[in-house]
Amino acid sequence: MRKGKLGRLIIAGISGLIALGISTSAFASANKVIDVSQYQGNINWAKTAKVTKMAIIRVQHGGETIDTKRNVNANGAAKHGVPFGQYTFAEFTSVKDAQTEARQFYSRSNSKAKFFVLDDEKHMSGVSSAAERKYATAWVTEMRKLTNKKLILYSGEWFASTVKFETSQFDGTWIANYSAKPKLKADLWQYSATGRVSGISGNVDMNKILDSSAVNSWIKGKATKYYHTAPASGQIKTLKKVRGYDDVNFKTKTGASYGKHKTLNVTGVQKSAGGAYRFVLDNGNFITANKTYVVTD
Structure with missing residues (x-):
């Protein structure tokens, strides 16, 4: 053939x-x-x-x-x-x-x-x-x-x-x-x-x-639903208790935690080495930008 x-x-x-x-x-x-x-x-x-x-x-x-x-x-x-x-x-x-x-x-x-x-x-x-x-x-x-x-x-x-x-x-x-x-x-x-x-x-x-x-x-892998940008209002509200960290990779916790339904001021969003997005708060803390834990106003 x-x-x-x-x-x-x-x-x-x-x-x-x-x-x-x-x-x-x-x-x-x-x-x-x-x-x-x-x-x-x-x-x-x-x-x-x-x-x-x-x-x-x-x-x-x-x-x-x-x-x-x-x-x-x-x-x-x-x-x-x-x-x-x-x-x-x-x-x-x-x-x-x-x-x-x-x-x-x-x-x-x-x-x-x-x-x-x-x-x-x-x-x-x-x-x-x-x-x-x-x-x-x-x-x-x-x-x-x-x-x-x-x-x-x-x-x-x-x-x-x-x-x-x-x-x-x-x-x-x-x-x-x-x-x-x-x-x-x-x-x-x-x-x-x-x-x-x-x-x-x-x-x-x-x-x-x-x-x-x-x-x-x-x-x-799969994409967890994260906010990729900061809201125009500059504010978010927690849906669950979240912890604050000193760095975008969450290697060092600040000791600060934010309770459920708390309104927080944010200055921006950064991406971690692992691909997760974090909100940067006005006090310099980093918290998760996962939509399961926070919502934009």
């Missing part, structure tokens, strides 16, 4: 790749979804990228233990074209702890991360299921003030079934069960802790996409 022009171009392209020593099977096999931390050691991202569709990278364990490979892994994944999210392992024991861990996590995250994950999989001493739900809600509420990227809940199936998280507050769910497919609704399934991937020495967590549309949306 005579080959057309397109066929000849495809064959020529494949031949060129082979001549350069690049395996064409690598492109077809880039379907693995992995999550990694410092425990995977030095990852050869050039090799790992050839078989990896998406990676999820640890940033911290609680608020005090920072993953030593968080930046190396984020930069390696980004350099080799692997889209990635980042996660924090929860150790909060109060609403205040949850809010603090959220701010610490965000301040330590990489700007190239496509989405953020709360890894909430064990009770701290004395924390009930009801309290765990409350703290997870506090975490996701705080993160909504910091970023417009998607927020995902990760947990083991037994723990999630026990706590009964309010998953509607999150943009997706990632459930671990090493013996069977989760019965709980899950977009991503962590099915093994003993996977093997090129470029990584030793075991690595492996995951299977259950809802490709949902997981693809994590990578693409």
Whole structure:
């Protein structure tokens, strides 16, 4: 059968790749979804990228233990074209702890991360299921003030079934069960802790996409409804209690908070490194410009 022009171009392209020593099977096999931390050691991202569709990278364990490979892994994944999210392992024991861990996590995250994950999989001493739900809600509420990227809940199936998280507050769910497919609704399934991937020495967590549309949306993200400009009146009104910060990236809180239905004077709008918009108040404080929390007069 005579080959057309397109066929000849495809064959020529494949031949060129082979001549350069690049395996064409690598492109077809880039379907693995992995999550990694410092425990995977030095990852050869050039090799790992050839078989990896998406990676999820640890940033911290609680608020005090920072993953030593968080930046190396984020930069390696980004350099080799692997889209990635980042996660924090929860150790909060109060609403205040949850809010603090959220701010610490965000301040330590990489700007190239496509989405953020709360890894909430064990009770701290004395924390009930009801309290765990409350703290997870506090975490996701705080993160909504910091970023417009998607927020995902990760947990083991037994723990999630026990706590009964309010998953509607999150943009997706990632459930671990090493013996069977989760019965709980899950977009991503962590099915093994003993996977093997090129470029990584030793075991690595492996995951299977259950809802490709949902997981693809994590990578693409979504636009939270923000005000992009200051109102002509120069005033806004809070719909909920909001916190004031010294900087546009919300890394340093001022100690000031503004209650519900409070009228505030604004001088402008600035965009954070993570893509979220902030109102600049006349006293120099920054607050969220998220329409869920404030309204223009």
